[in-house]
Amino acid sequence: MFILSPSHLKSKKLNAKGFSLVVILLAVVIFAGLVYGTYFYFQQQRIKNINSFEECAKYYPVMESYPTQCNTKDGRSFTQKLSEEEQKRLEDEFKELEDSKSDSTNWSTYQATRFYQIEYPLDKYSIRSGPANINASWPGIINLEPNDIFNEEKPLAVTYQVSIGIKKNNEGYTRENLEQYFGKGLFIKYGKDSLKDIEIKNTKLGGLDALRIDGCCGGQVGVEANIVALKGDKIYEIIINPAQTSGNPDKNKAIYEKIIETFKFL
Structure with a gap:
């Protein structure tokens, strides 16, 4: 009679246990595969059933664009529908931008050696030295x-003069208190009260941090925009003023914005 030794019995039990673990693992893998397959199937069905921006x-x-867009995983794109009013406004803005770009083939560059350069459309603008100012650096x-041709274009639209000045930072302004410079610059003087309802915005000038205000004080027609930036021991200031003041005030704004975008520090 053949009798199994304790070691043989133990080995047999271990083999049975190992087999059970394999079966359990296979069951888990199969179950996970079924779950994933079911999930993937319904995901694909859901993607196929998406037929609008809202869905x-x-x-x-959604992408941070205007108008807002949303892309599905299968490469389809949906754009948020705009109202007729919004669509017209967007088309008008695009046309103005394209008009301003069409002028960029005939732009010239003014360079203040070692300090800055800026570009401007030759058929619309001319460079002139401004009035003497003892506080202005070279x-x-x-x-x-x-120019006159630009000012007299029909239908009339407001045109804008862009003025640039550099001043030594004798007062020791820093990035933290530069907003206090507004109203004390090279171009116009005005008190704090003039700024109480004006937003001081963070912006860029030639890649550097700058501050900007729009629609402020000074003169009969006011200041369209005022930008200030610090570089080294100098304060750089740009001011935009209406030149020819009749007609559409918005039509030519894209042009002076494009001019400001070309500003570079040297």
Whole structure:
């Protein structure tokens, strides 16, 4: 009679236990595969059933664009529908931008050696030295002035002069208190009360941090925009003023914004 030794019995039990573990693992893998397959199937069905921006936005992040867009995983894109009023405004803005770009083939560059350069459309602007100012560092006040042809274009629209000045930072302004410089600059003087309802915005000038205000004080027509930035021991200031003041005030704004975008520190 053959009798199994204790070691043989133990080995047999271990083999049975190992077999059970394999079966359990296989069952888990099969179950996980079924779950994933079911999930994947319904995901694909859900993607296929998306047919609008609103449905897409429920499941996928929307892009920070205007108008807002949403993309599905299968490469389809949906754009948020705009009202007729919004669509017209967007088309008008695009046309103005394209018009301003079409002028960029005939732009010239003014360079203040070692300090800055700026570009301007030759068919619309001329460079002039501004009035003498004892507080202005070299090269003094530089004006980009709309020419007569630009000023008299029909239908009339407001044109804008761009003026640039550099001043030594004798007062020790820093990035933290530069907003106090507004109203004390090279171009116009005004008190704190003039700024109480004006937003001071963070912006960039030539890649550096700068501050900007829009629609302020000074003169009969006011200041369209005022930008200040610090570089080294100098304060750089740009001011935008209406030149020819009749007609549409918005039509030519894209042009002076494009001019400001070309500003570079040297």
